[in-house]
Amino acid sequence: LLARLADAGVLATAITHVVLTHTHSDHYNATTIKQGGQFVPCFPNARHYLGLADWQDPHIQTALEDPNSVEGQTLGVLHQCGLLELVEGDMHLGSGLTIIAAPGETPGHQIVKVQVAGQTLYCLGDLYHHPLEVEQPGWMCTWADVDTNRMSRCALAEAALAEQALLVATHIPTIGRLERTQTGVTWVAI
Numbered sequence: 001l002l003a004r005l006a007d008a009g010v011l012a013t014a015i016t017h018v019v020l021t022h023t024h025s026d027h028y029n030a031t032t033i034k035q036g037g038q039f040v041p042c043f044p045n046a047r048h049y050l051g052l053a054d055w056q057d058p059h060i061q062t063a064l065e066d067p068n069s070v071e072g073q074t075l076g077v078l079h080q081c082g083l084l085e086l087v088e089g090d091m092h093l094g095s096g097l098t099i100i101a102a103p104g105e106t107p108g109h110q111i112v113k114v115q116v117a118g119q120t121l122y123c124l125g126d127l128y129h130h131p132l133e134v135e136q137p138g139w140m141c142t143w144a145d146v147d148t149n150r151m152s153r154c155a156l157a158e159a160a161l162a163e164q165a166l167l168v169a170t171h172i173p174t175i176g177r178l179e180r181t182q183t184g185v186t187w188v189a190i
Contacts (some may be wrong), residue, residue, distance in 0.1 A: 120160075
């Protein structure tokens with residue numbers, strides 16, 4: 001991640017906001033790096049935004065007690081450095097950026113809405129893992145809270161359709177848009 005940012009001319013010290021969509025390690029494990037035998041933040045000048053409900057999860061709290069756990073080496077380090085901000089509900093970050101609570105995948109799962117020059121982009125984290133989940137909003141991973149996740153998906157779908165928004169989901173390889181169908185909604189790769 002740091003090398004790719006550097007290739008794009010972006011210094012890690014220039015990053016001021018990092019939104020952690022949820023507490024599955026593939027969504028936060030690049031936030032620290034080992035230097036001199038200890039883990040330090042990759043983005044030392046950034047506020048790191050995490051859903052409060054995820055932070056309060058008993059599994060996360062237990063894992064944080066172990067300094068050798070992924071949670072301890074990342075979320076724990078960010079917290080100790082004063083860089084972790086816990087978010088409850090939606091939060092406007094300014095400059096067209098909004099964190100939107102979208103629980104279901106985890107209790108504190110959140111997505112990001114970016115509005116620039118009349119265009120809207122949603123970064124969805126794990127709200128959807130596959131385009132079929134858009135067409136079948138009840139299909140989801142076994143660990144998800146079915147009712148809550150379905151509500152989050154429906155809220156996003158209505159907003160994205162109304163705004164003709166672009167969508168990026170972590171595990172879907174294409175940028176997409178949602179379109180209405182006779183039976184509901186579908187993901188259209190663009």
